[in-house]
Structures are given as C-alpha cells and as structure tokens.
C-alpha cells in the first residue's frame with residue numbers, strides 16, 4: 036500500500052510485517068522514531084513481539100543475540116555512538132552466525148558531538164562480519180529490510196545484516212513509500228526456522244573457546260560465506276521482484292549512465308539521488324558522465340565494480356566517511372578492484388564530503404566533477420570553509 | 431568428584447577449584463530444564479574448550495559482561511515461544527564480570543523484572559586473567575594489581591556490596607552462599623528457581639591458585655570465611671532478611687593464615703584488627719552470633 040510517510044515509520048511498518056519475536060533497542064537520534072513506533076505497535080497489540088527496553092546499546096545487541104540464539108527472529112536499530120557502544124556484541128553476533136537484522140541510521144561520530152548524517156559509524160564496523168547494504172531512498176530502505184531477513188536466515192548464509200540509511204535525510208524524510216502487504220511479505224519471507232537453538236530438548240553449547248587449533252577456520256568460513264553470498268543476492272532479488280515488482284538487479288551496485296561515460300562518480304546512500312540529478316543535467320548538455328552506486332558494501336562487489344568501471348577513464352570516489360591518516364574507505368576498495376588488472380580508469384580520485392551533516396548540494400557534485408582532472412587526488416575535502424580553517428590554524 | 435550429566439567432569443579447571451564445584455551444585459539444583467548463559471571467565475574457559483563441553487544443558491557464552499542481557503533476550507524469546515514456564519534461565523559469571531564490568535547489564539536485568547536467576551561465583555578477583563583485583567576483592571588482599579609492598583598492605587578498599595546493590599532493586603530474592611556449605615547452596619538455588627522474577631545468588635568460591643592454598647583445602651578455607659563472619663550467608667525474600675547462617679565466630683586470623691594472599695598481614699596486628707572489625711560489623715549487621 037502506498038503511503039506518504041516518514042522514513043522511520045515506514046521502517047517500523049515493515050519490521051512489524053516481518054514479525055520479530057524479540058525487539059530491543061536503546062534510544063539515539065536519529066534512530067528513535069523507528070523504535071518508538073515499534074513500541075507503540077506492541078502497546079496497541081498490532082504487533083506480537085517482546086519489546087525489551089534496555090539500559091544501553093551493549094545490552095540491546097546482547098538481548099537480540101540471546102533471542103536469536105533461543106531461536107526467534109529479532110530486530111534492533113541504532114546509530115553512531117550507539118553502534119560503537121555495541122561494537123563488541125556486533126562482532127560477536129557474526130562470529131556466532133546469528134541472523135540478526137539491524138537498522139543503522141547513519142550519523143557522524145563524536146568528537147565533536149554531532150547528530151547529523153555521514154556514514155562513519157557503519158563504515159567503521161565494516162570488518163565485523165555483517166552484511167552492509169545502503170539505501171538510496173525510503174522505498175529501498177523498506178525493501179532492503181525484507182531482503183535482509185531473507186538473506187540472513189538463508190541456511191547457506193546465517194550471518195547478520197545491517198541495513199544502513201542516512202540519518203535525518205532518510206529516517207526523517209517524508210516520501211511516498213509502497214509498504215508491502217502482509218500476505219506478500221509472508222510469501223517472500225517464510226517464518227524463521229533456526230538451524231540450531233538453545234533448547235532443553237536438545238542441549239547444545241554455543242560460544243565455545245576456540246584455541247589456535249580451531250579459531251582460524253571459523254573466520255575463514257565467514258569469509259567464504261560472504262564471498263559466495265555475492266551470488267545469492269541476485270537470486271533473492273529476483274524472487275523479491277517476482278513478489279513485489281521492484282527490480283534491484285544483483286543488489287550489489289547500480290549503474291547509472293556508466294556505459295559510455297568518461298567521468299563516473301562512485302558513491303553510496305542517499306547522496307546518489309543528488310548525483311543522479313547532476314548526471315541528468317550534464318547528459319542533457321552532452322557530457323558523458325555517470326554514477327556507480329554501491330548498494331552492498333560488505334561483502335564488497337569487486338568484480339562488479341571492475342566490470343562497471345573498466346572502460347571509464349576517470350573515476351571520482353565520494354566518501355561520506357574518512358579513515359583518518361589513510362585513503363578514504365570506499366576509495367580504498369575501488370582502487371583495490373583495479374590493482375593488477377589490465378583495464379581500469381587512468382585516474383581514480385577520492386573525495387570526502389558531507390561529514391557531520393554538511394549539505395552535499397548539486398554544486399558540491401559539480402565541484403567533484405570539476406576537480407576530477409588528469410591529476411589524481413586523494414581524500415580531497417569538498418565544501419570546506421576556508422574562514423574556519425584560518426581560525427583553526429591561526430593563519 | 432562423581433560425574434553429573436548436567437555438568438560433566440573432565441573439564442580443565444585447576445585441581446580443587448571451588449567454582450567448578452559450585453557450578454555443578456547450581457545446575458544440579460536447577461535441573462535439566464535450564465538454559466545457562468555464561469560470562470567470560472574461568473568457568474567458561476575451563477568448561478567449554480572447543481570441541482568439548484562440560485554442559486549437559488543448553489549453554490551459551492557471548493562476552494565478558496553481558497550474560498544478564500543475553501539471558502534477558504533468551505527469556506524474552508522463551509516468552510514469545512510460550513516456553514518460559516517450562517524453562518529456567520540462569521545467567522552467571524565471576525565476581526569481576528558481575529560486580530564491575532557487567533554491573534550495568536545486571537542492573538538492567540533486575541530492573542526490568544526478567545524471570546532469571548543470576549549466579550555470581552565470587553572468587554574475589556579476576557582469576558582468568560591472572561589474579562588482578564576486582565571490586566569484590568576484600569580489603570588488604572594481595573593481588574597482582576593490588577600488591578603488598580613497602581607502602582601497601584594490598585587492596586585498599588572493602589568488598590563492593592553487590593548483594594545489597596541487587597537488593598536495592600527491589601527484587602524478590604537475594605542470597606549469599608558458599609561452596610563450603612553445599613547443602614545450603616543447593617537449597618538456595620532451588621528456592622530461587624521456585625520464585626518468579628529476578629533473583630541473585632552470590633557464591634563464595636575458593637580458588638587455590640588465586641588465594642594460594644593447597645588444592646585439598648578448598649572446603650575448609652571456604653568454611654572459615656563464613657565462620658569468621660567475613661563472608662556472611664544470608665537470604666532476603668521480598669526485601670526482608672529471611673535467614674542467615676549463625677556462627678560461633680572464630681578470629682579472622684584463623685582464616686587469613688590459610689592463604690598466601692593474606693600472608694603479608696600475619697605480622698601486622700594493626701591490619702588484622704581492621705579486618706576483624708569488618709567481620710565484627712557483619713556479625714552485628716546480620717545478627718550472626720550463635721548464643722551458646
């Protein structure tokens with residue numbers, strides 16, 4: 036059913052439709068509206084779920100870990116400091132192969148404290164063993180949660196999924212969203228049947244100590260599953276399309292005007308909407324520009340990126356996060372995708388924009404295209420304010 | 431030690447480990463219809479080294495400090511599945527994981543009213559990492575991070591009163607127990623299990639390695655802690671003191687001299703006096719003295 040709703044409400048609606056047995060979360064802006072709505076649904080008896088109000092994100096993640104281990108579908112949502120506070124548990128959930136689904140309402144990291152959007156939070160947890168998918172708009176954010184459960188609970192996978200959506204821009208944005216009907220959801224997402232669980236009828240031990248004789252294989256197994264899952268995604272996407280009529284192709288990347296492009300921006304999340312506008316405008320003027328949108332950031336789709344960009348002479352990678360003291364996070368992956376390969380861009384420049392909620396405007400994107408010249412740049416910041424820099428350095 | 435189907439022998443604990451005995455007593459008292467959630471620590475390490483497990487009940491370990499929260503999730507899932515009434519949930523961990531780093535998670539579990547028994551195995555230090563002090567290390571104890579020295583007689587603070595902290599949450603059952611009094615321990619676990627809501631039992635569990643006593647002294651040492659008044663055994667039901675183990679108090683020195691961790695005190699009557707005061711206060715507070 037199409038509704039004009041706030042992103043957070045749309046997420047709460049779709050989570051309701053997935054019928055998690057245990058929900059646990061701790062409030063943090065801009066995630067709050069999602070869990071407030073879910074709490075109200077439980078209070079109204081619209082949703083039969085155990086909503087556990089915890090004293091911290093560490094416990095929120097631990098509660099869903101326990102719920103999942105006991106054999107039920109679970110849900111949590113967080114952001115920024117909250118995600119960092121639960122980091123230990125986030126890694127633990129993946130190591131225990133529990134199909135937890137989490138929303139990350141992307142937000143900047145303190146200090147300085149800042150509640151606005153960038154993607155530093157989830158990107159910093161890229162090595163945790165979670166799938167990470169990034170939504171461009173709220174329709175995708177909704178659909179990706181359904182896909183997330185299908186993927187996580189797939190017996191070939193059994194790994195957690197983080198659905199990332201830009202804080203405020205998406206979570207608080209009003210859009211018309213088609214919220215899937217319950218019967219269709221049930222068709223696409225069957226009731227969760229765990230492979231193994233804590234059950235007194237069949238006692239098992241979970242979370243054992245693995246010494247050097249055993250530890251490495253557990254990590255290797257996750258790595259292999261991640262690699263293989265790249266292939267499973269297109270199958271799940273096909274089934275999704277068959278039920279809901281929305282085609283996300285292989286769910287790895289979106290190629291927008293890349294085929295004959297001479298300049299392509301690579302980016303992730305809601306900023307891609309702005310980039311598409313600029314691409315359209317430039318194309319109308321006959322300029323061969325395009326966008327490669329990364330949808331799945333973990334596992335990283337190196338082969339797809341290579342295919343999409345191998346004939347593009349100049350690529351600009353736009354990161355909404357930094358790895359302080361090193362190349363920007365997405366830029367690193369893009370460069371890696373071409374290392375040692377025959378083909379590839381002559382220039383792969385890297386830009387950082389939109390940190391801490393700094394608006395990425397149409398003009399910011401034009402600026403990226405302008406700075407994408409024969410001279411490669413790395414972690415070039417867009418939209419810095421020179422007057423503030425002067426203050427900072429006392430020049 | 432005879433074998434138990436719920437907690438098998440053959441684990442890798444030190445000889446004479448009080449925590450191993452206590453853990454077996456707890457799970458035997460709770461029975462097979464129990465799910466156990468364990469913090470990181472000696473018990474977790476010595477009972478579940480892959481591919482072996484000592485546990486004959488469903489058992490899960492996640493992290494050092496989150497058993498109370500993981501157990502909350504397990505309990506919530508059981509309620510959702512309609513299985514809670516048929517299943518006990520126990521969260522457990524050492525004194526460090528319970529009273530220091532996991533205190534917040536424990537407090538959350540108690541405050542939310544989950545039907546879970548939390549068991550703290552109190553060996554009075556971080557043993558698994560090599561005998562560092564915890565908030566539950568007694569006054570004047572020599573540990574690797576509260577060493578005795580020219581200007582130190584060991585740990586400078588008294589034990590953190592975790593049972594009282596739990597009690598302040600208004601939960602229906604709080605008790606202390608000791609591996610030195612196994613029947614009393616089993617009875618308390620059974621009682622706790624029979625009560626709905628959050629329960630807390632803190633078990634004094636001797637540790638030959640960390641306390642530095644012979645491994646065959648596990649029981650007498652634990653008993654002396656109770657008999658001197660240094661480890662009062664009590665039970666609170668619905669906030670009211672419902673029982674305590676009365677003693678004919680022995681001087682604390684008898685307890686202190688059994689363990690290497692207190693050896694530095696033995697020629698220091700001033701410090702022993704301070705420790706005797708702690709025991710005397712306990713004896714008064716809980717009315718422990720048996721009138722002969």
Ligand SMILES: Cc1ncc(C[n+]2csc(CCOP(=O)(O)OP(=O)(O)O)c2C)c(N)n1
Pocket residue numbers: 449470471472473494523524525526527528551553554555556557558559564
């Ligand atoms: C977050 C975190 N900090 C520190 C540790 C290291 N650590 C593991 S077990 C342990 C000591 C456990 O002490 P206690 O809870 O008293 O249990 P015991 O081993 O004494 O039975 C410590 C410090 C850890 N695993 N995780």
Ligand code: SF4
Pocket residue numbers: 442443444445446447448449450472473476553557558636637638639640
């Ligand atoms: S160090 Fe202490 S608590 Fe740990 S196994 Fe040895 S005796 Fe038991």
Ligand SMILES: [Mg+2]
Pocket residue numbers: 524525526551552553554555556557
């Ligand atoms: Mg300890």
